[in-house]
Amino acid sequence: MGKLVSETEIKSDGDVFHEIFRYRPHHVFNMSPIVQGCDLIEGEFGTVGSVIRWRYTHDGKKKVAKQIIQAIDEEKKSVTFKMIEGDLMKLYNTFIITVHVDTKGESNLVTWTTEYEKLNESVEDPNTLMNMFVSLTKDIEAHHLK
Incomplete structure (x- = not known):
């Protein structure tokens, strides 16, 4: 298993940032050209x-990723997504x-953390x-600073 961690300081509201990834990930495509869409498949x-x-x-x-929300911690303001299908699964077991x-x-x-197991x-x-x-x-x- 490998692990990478990246930290970025932001001036915008951290609570709002957390709420976006918890409750409104489908709004991210309006905020960044990196994301073209986010669809709720189940739940x-x-x-x-x-x-x-x-x-x-x-x-x-252009790539796709299908993820399950594995964990949400309101106190720590974290959301964990586990990849279940998509382009990354061609390279990683998990x-x-x-x-x-x-x-x-x-x-x-x-803070973004990725934990992964390479296919080879x-x-x-x-x-x-x-x-x-x-x-x-x-x-x-x-x-959000606009």
């Missing part, structure tokens, strides 16, 4: 066990993404995906 937005399909651009290519917002003090810190040793670590998450974070922040 309800904001609830564990719900299934969501993302359409996004990564490394200049792929879990957690987005966490620390809202202490004046600034807010958005020739598969690269998902560094460019982490870069995409940082760009997505900055796009959402810019949208």
Whole structure:
């Protein structure tokens, strides 16, 4: 299993950032050109066990990801998504993404964590995906600072 962590400080409201990924991920496409859509496949937005399909651009290519919301922690302001289908599953046996917002003090810190198991040793670590998450974070922040 591999693990990557990326932290980005934001000036926009951290509570709002958390609420977007918990209750309104389908609004992200209005905030960033990286995401072309987010559809609820099963369940309800904001609830564990719900299934969501993302359409996004990564490394200049259109991709899809189907995820189940594995965990939500309101106290820690985190949402964990487990990949169940899509382009990343062609490279990884397991792929879990957690987005966490620390809202202490004046600034807010958005932390993205990926935990993954590669299909084989020739598969690269998902560094460019982490870069995409940082760009997505900055796009959402810019949208809310308008």
